[in-house]
Amino acid sequence: MFQTFTETASPDQGPPRLAALRDKLAEAGLDGFLVPRADAHQGEYVAPRDDRLAWLTGFTGSAGWCVALGDRAAIFVDSRYRVQVKAQVAADFEKVDWPETSLADWIGAALPKGRLGFDPWLLSVEQHRTLSAKLPDVTLAPVGNLVDAIWPDQPDPPQGAVFAQPLELAGEAHQDKIARLAKDLTAGAAVITLPDSIAWLLNIRGSDIPRNPVPHGFAVLHGDGRVTLYMDAAKLADLGDHLGDKVTLRAPGDFLGDLAALEGKVQIDPATCPVAVAEALNDPEEAPDPCLLPKARKNAAELEGTRAAHLRDALAMVRFLAWLDLQPPGSLTEIAVVQKLEEERRATNALRDISFETISGAGPNGAIVHYRVTENTDRKVQDGELLLVDSGGQYVDGTTDITRTIAIGDPGAEETEAFTRVLKGMIAVSRLRFPKGLAGRDIDPFARVALWEAGLDYGHGTGHGVGAYLSVHEGPQRIARTGTVPLEPGMILSNEPGFYREGAYGIRIENLIAVEMAPKLYGQTVAEMLQFETLTWVPIDRRLIDPNLLTADERNWLNDYHRRVHELLTPHLDAATGQWLSDACSVI
Structure with a gap:
C-alpha cells in the first residue's frame, strides 16, 4: 500500500523495447506511433497497467509523450522533468522540451508525410484535433495499442474495491x-x-x-x-x-x-x-x-474535513521535523527520511494512503523537481546540504500536500538568499486580496517577483488544485501562467514557489490554501474581493531565512503564522516535541 523504492524501469531496457515497437510498426504499415502518458479515462494518473510511457522509455514522470518513428524517437517532457529524464531515458530517445516545442512541430519536421498510428482510447478529441490541423499531410491512423502487443508481463486491469x-x-x-x-x-x-x-x-x-x-x-x-x-x-x-x-x-x-x-x-x-x-x-x-467546477468548489463539510486532515497531518510533520533535527548530518539517507515521515503519518491511525510518492531530495537531488528516490539513487543527507521533502497524506476527510526545505547543518549564503526570496513569493500569495473574476495566471506573478528581482525563476506552476479525499492534483483551477479558470470560493490550491540550482540544491515551500470571500474594506469600490485561507500549519525553517530581505509586513505575516502553528499544535504534542516547536516558531 505504501511507498516502495525499486526502479520500475531502467535506461538500458528502452532501446530493445523501442526496437520491438519498430518491428510492430513495420508489420502494421505505419511510419510511427504515439505513446502518451494516458489511459482511457484521460486523468493525470494511471494504473500500472497503463503506464506504457514508463515501460517503453524508463521515464516515470506524471506527464509526457513519446513519438516512435522508424529512424527516430523522441520523448517530450515539461520543465519539471528535464533533469529527471536525462537520468532515466537512454540516448536512443531524443529529449524534447515540451511544450516549447510542440508535438505537432516535431512530428511535422521529422515525418512530413506518412501514417502515424495512435490508440483512439489514449488520445483526447482536443489532442486529435490539434494534431490533425497541424499535420495535414500526416494520416493519423487509429490502431490497437502496439505497446501492449510487445509488453509480455503487462499488469492486469485494476480491480480495487469501491x-x-x-x-x-x-x-x-x-x-x-x-x-x-x-x-x-x-x-x-x-x-x-x-x-x-x-x-x-x-x-x-x-x-x-x-x-x-x-x-x-x-x-x-x-x-x-x-x-x-x-x-x-x-x-x-x-x-x-x-x-x-x-x-x-x-x-x-x-x-x-x-x-x-x-x-x-x-x-x-x-x-x-x-x-x-x-x-x-x-x-x-x-x-x-459538468463535474469539474462543482467538484472544485468545496462545500462547508469538505472544507471542514480538509481543515481537520491538515491539523492531523501537521502533527505528523512536526514530530518528523523534530526527530530530523536530532539526527547527526550524514547519518540518514533519503529513503530513511521517507520511511520516518510515513511512519509518523501512519501513527495518526487515520491515514488511508500517502497522496503521492514522497519526494525526499538531498543536495543535488532536490533540484529534480519531481524526484523519486529509489534504491539506486538513494544518497546520504550530508552536512551543509538542503533537504527538500514534498509529501502528503490521504485521509478520509481530506487530502494534504506540503513541502518543506530543511537546512542540514549550516546553510550557505546563496541558499539562504534564494530560500528567502522563495518565501517572499509564498507570503505574497498568502496575503493577497484580489478582485473576484481573476484567474490563476493573474496570481502567479506575485509568487515570482522577489525571484525575478534577482534574475531567478522556476519552471513549474505556482499552484495546482487539490481534491477533498480525491486526487492531490485536481483541475480545472491552478495558479500558473496557463491558469485561465477564474478562482472561486471553496477552491483549494497549493501555493508552492521554488528555485532549483541543477547539480547543487532545490528549494520549495508549499502550503495549501482555500479561496474565500474577503471582508469588505472601508472605501472599497471593487464589488467583491477574494483572499486565501491558509490550511497548512507547519513551521518554516528559520535557519534559512535572511530577515534583512523581509519587509515588515512579511515578517509580521511569518510571525503570525508561526504563532498560529504553535497555538494549534502544542496541546497535542509531548513536552520534548513541544519545546522543539516553540523554538521553531520563535519570533523573527
Missing part, C-alpha cells in the same frame, strides 16, 4: 448532485470519463490508481436525473444499496454500444473524452465536464 464516502464528509447526497448537474445540461446526456469526477458525483471512492482513491469506470449523466455507471460489478460488492435507484450499473463492455444507441445530442468534454468514445456517438456536443 466504498462509499460518508454523507457527513461529502456534504451533499449524490442523488442531489445528480439532480443539480442534470438540470444544467444543454444536451440530453453527458459522458463522464474522469475517475475523480465519477467518484465525486456518486460519493464513492476506490483504489484503482495508486495514491488516488478513485475507481476506474465510465458514466453517462442523463438530463432526466439518472446516471448509467459502467464499472465491473465485482468492484461494487461492498457498496450495498448506496447508489440507489437513480444509478444503473452496466458492464464496461456495454459502454460503446450503449453510446451508439443514445438519441439526441450527447455532451462530451473534448479535453478528456477519448477519440474512441466520441466516434461511438451519433451527435456529440462539446462542453466542459
Whole structure:
C-alpha cells in the first residue's frame, strides 16, 4: 500500500523495447506511433497497467509523450522533468522540451508525410484535433495499442474495491448532485470519463490508481436525473444499496454500444473524452465536464474535513521535523527520511494512503523537481546540504500536500538568499486580496517577483488544485501562467514557489490554501474581493531565512503564522516535541 523504492524501469531496457515497437510498426504499415502518458479515462494518473510511457522509455514522470518513428524517437517532457529524464531515458530517445516545442512541430519536421498510428482510447478529441490541423499531410491512423502487443508481463486491469464516502464528509447526497448537474445540461446526456469526477458525483471512492482513491469506470449523466455507471460489478460488492435507484450499473463492455444507441445530442468534454468514445456517438456536443467546477468548489463539510486532515497531518510533520533535527548530518539517507515521515503519518491511525510518492531530495537531488528516490539513487543527507521533502497524506476527510526545505547543518549564503526570496513569493500569495473574476495566471506573478528581482525563476506552476479525499492534483483551477479558470470560493490550491540550482540544491515551500470571500474594506469600490485561507500549519525553517530581505509586513505575516502553528499544535504534542516547536516558531 505504501511507498516502495525499486526502479520500475531502467535506461538500458528502452532501446530493445523501442526496437520491438519498430518491428510492430513495420508489420502494421505505419511510419510511427504515439505513446502518451494516458489511459482511457484521460486523468493525470494511471494504473500500472497503463503506464506504457514508463515501460517503453524508463521515464516515470506524471506527464509526457513519446513519438516512435522508424529512424527516430523522441520523448517530450515539461520543465519539471528535464533533469529527471536525462537520468532515466537512454540516448536512443531524443529529449524534447515540451511544450516549447510542440508535438505537432516535431512530428511535422521529422515525418512530413506518412501514417502515424495512435490508440483512439489514449488520445483526447482536443489532442486529435490539434494534431490533425497541424499535420495535414500526416494520416493519423487509429490502431490497437502496439505497446501492449510487445509488453509480455503487462499488469492486469485494476480491480480495487469501491466504498462509499460518508454523507457527513461529502456534504451533499449524490442523488442531489445528480439532480443539480442534470438540470444544467444543454444536451440530453453527458459522458463522464474522469475517475475523480465519477467518484465525486456518486460519493464513492476506490483504489484503482495508486495514491488516488478513485475507481476506474465510465458514466453517462442523463438530463432526466439518472446516471448509467459502467464499472465491473465485482468492484461494487461492498457498496450495498448506496447508489440507489437513480444509478444503473452496466458492464464496461456495454459502454460503446450503449453510446451508439443514445438519441439526441450527447455532451462530451473534448479535453478528456477519448477519440474512441466520441466516434461511438451519433451527435456529440462539446462542453466542459459538468463535474469539474462543482467538484472544485468545496462545500462547508469538505472544507471542514480538509481543515481537520491538515491539523492531523501537521502533527505528523512536526514530530518528523523534530526527530530530523536530532539526527547527526550524514547519518540518514533519503529513503530513511521517507520511511520516518510515513511512519509518523501512519501513527495518526487515520491515514488511508500517502497522496503521492514522497519526494525526499538531498543536495543535488532536490533540484529534480519531481524526484523519486529509489534504491539506486538513494544518497546520504550530508552536512551543509538542503533537504527538500514534498509529501502528503490521504485521509478520509481530506487530502494534504506540503513541502518543506530543511537546512542540514549550516546553510550557505546563496541558499539562504534564494530560500528567502522563495518565501517572499509564498507570503505574497498568502496575503493577497484580489478582485473576484481573476484567474490563476493573474496570481502567479506575485509568487515570482522577489525571484525575478534577482534574475531567478522556476519552471513549474505556482499552484495546482487539490481534491477533498480525491486526487492531490485536481483541475480545472491552478495558479500558473496557463491558469485561465477564474478562482472561486471553496477552491483549494497549493501555493508552492521554488528555485532549483541543477547539480547543487532545490528549494520549495508549499502550503495549501482555500479561496474565500474577503471582508469588505472601508472605501472599497471593487464589488467583491477574494483572499486565501491558509490550511497548512507547519513551521518554516528559520535557519534559512535572511530577515534583512523581509519587509515588515512579511515578517509580521511569518510571525503570525508561526504563532498560529504553535497555538494549534502544542496541546497535542509531548513536552520534548513541544519545546522543539516553540523554538521553531520563535519570533523573527
